[in-house]
Amino acid sequence: MTNKNKTAVLLMNVGSPDEPRIGSVYKYLTEFLNDKRVIDLPWLLRKFLVNFIIIPFRVKNSTRLYKLLWTKKGSPLIYHSFEMKEKLQVELGDNYDVFVAMRYQNPDYKRIINQIKQQGFKKLILFPLYPHHAMSTTETTIVAVKKELKKQKVDVDLSVVDQFYDHPKFLKAFATQAKKYDTSAYDHVVFSYHGLPNRQLEKCHPGIKVQDCNCAESIPEHGKYCYRATCYATSRMLAKELGLQKSDYSVSFQSRLDKNWMEPFTDKLLLEKLKQGKKKILVLAPAFVTDCLETIIEIGDEYKEIFLEQGGEKLQLVESLNAEPHWIDAMKSIIHKTENE
Ligand SMILES: C=CC1=C(C)c2cc3[nH]c(cc4nc(cc5[nH]c(cc1n2)c(C)c5CCC(=O)O)C(CCC(=O)O)=C4C)c(C)c3C=C
Ligand SMILES: [Fe+2]
Numbered sequence: 001m002t003n004k005n006k007t008a009v010l011l012m013n014v015g016s017p018d019e020p021r022i023g024s025v026y027k028y029l030t031e032f033l034n035d036k037r038v039i040d041l042p043w044l045l046r047k048f049l050v051n052f053i054i055i056p057f058r059v060k061n062s063t064r065l066y067k068l069l070w071t072k073k074g075s076p077l078i079y080h081s082f083e084m085k086e087k088l089q090v091e092l093g094d095n096y097d098v099f100v101a102m103r104y105q106n107p108d109y110k111r112i113i114n115q116i117k118q119q120g121f122k123k124l125i126l127f128p129l130y131p132h133h134a135m136s137t138t139e140t141t142i143v144a145v146k147k148e149l150k151k152q153k154v155d156v157d158l159s160v161v162d163q164f165y166d167h168p169k170f171l172k173a174f175a176t177q178a179k180k181y182d183t184s185a186y187d188h189v190v191f192s193y194h195g196l197p198n199r200q201l202e203k204c205h206p207g208i209k210v211q212d213c214n215c216a217e218s219i220p221e222h223g224k225y226c227y228r229a230t231c232y233a234t235s236r237m238l239a240k241e242l243g244l245q246k247s248d249y250s251v252s253f254q255s256r257l258d259k260n261w262m263e264p265f266t267d268k269l270l271l272e273k274l275k276q277g278k279k280k281i282l283v284l285a286p287a288f289v290t291d292c293l294e295t296i297i298e299i300g301d302e303y304k305e306i307f308l309e310q311g312g313e314k315l316q317l318v319e320s321l322n323a324e325p326h327w328i329d330a331m332k333s334i335i336h337k338t339e340n341e
């Protein structure tokens with residue numbers, strides 16, 4: 001079979017530094033944070049803030065955290081993405097070729113797009129590995145890939161996997177991970193999502209302020225792409241799968257860069273719950289399909305340490321989907337659904 005009859009599937013994740021060393025982390029942060037869809041400020045302000053304030057203040061500590069995260073296989077985000085690719089390839093069969101690339105650093109999406117071009121595929125399915133749409137994740141990935149396809153004059157029919165937080169098999173895969181723990185042995189469950197600056201939330205529904213958006217209770221009419229709305233909706237659906245009542249769980253947001261980010265903040269919420277006597281907490285992080293710095297280190301080390309220091313008894317992070325069979329099955333269904341749209 002020639003590649004003319006085959007479909008290329010391009011999985012794209014955020015990316016990690018090449019090595020847990022200051023030079024590599026500096027390069028990674030520079031590429032990541034200079035993206036205008038990540039730090040969405042006017043050009044001059046972004047350049048100044050990112051390159052003279054944020055990175056110089058952040059790079060040393062980020063390197064320390066990456067050193068803690070690193071394994072013999074490298075960065076978990078990268079090796080889990082590769083394992084996912086291998087298993088998905090087997091699941092999809094010979095009519096598809098699965099590729100993996102990162103939005104920032106390596107494997108470089110521009111090089112992978114060139115491989116896809118050289119191999120002459122007729123169809124390309126871009127699969128940004130984010131359950132929820134955000135300008136700093138899904139949107140920047142789609143824009144970058146489209147720009148590169150145009151630049152390299154790649155003649156291919158492109159389809160894009162849109163957000164999939166509500167796909168029944170994605171929810172089932174996450175619930176299966178959580179069910180590896182006995183939820184009844186915990187006092188509370190926390191769904192922790194990567195946060196965003198509030199101003200980016202308001203860009204999801206121009207003219208409607210975060211405080212006026214009914215996101216936390218239901219998906220409002222304007223809210224299909226409201227990140228906050230889709231995170232709360234994910235939590236409601238996962239809670240249902242796990243048999244949790246409203247009082248059994250909370251929703252919170254982590255990884256803030258400054259104080260004007262989505263609230264409640266996960267670290268603060270965990271301590272609030274502790275004050276209410278919830279000493280054993282199970283944490284799910286359904287915005288991440290692979291384990292990474294934000295799950296393993298931020299929740300699994302940093303938040304856990306503070307929680308235990310303050311008198312908590314147990315803080316357990318549920319492993320992400322990584323290359324688990326239910327997730328590979330979900331990916332296959334998501335790809336087939338996208339093809340048939
Ligand atoms: C799950 C989706 C993610 C959203 C939304 C997101 C927004 C976002 N992130 C930053 C800044 C940083 N993020 C960093 C790491 C990081 N972010 C995500 C995912 C989302 N980010 C992942 C999976 C990772 C981990 C990568 C890894 O190598 O394991 C970092 C680097 C680490 C650090 O220094 O803290 C930064 C910086 C912004 C500004 C933003 C939205 C505006
Ligand atoms: Fe991030």
Ligand SMILES: [Fe+2]
Nearest residue numbers: 213215226228
């Ligand atoms: Fe909203």
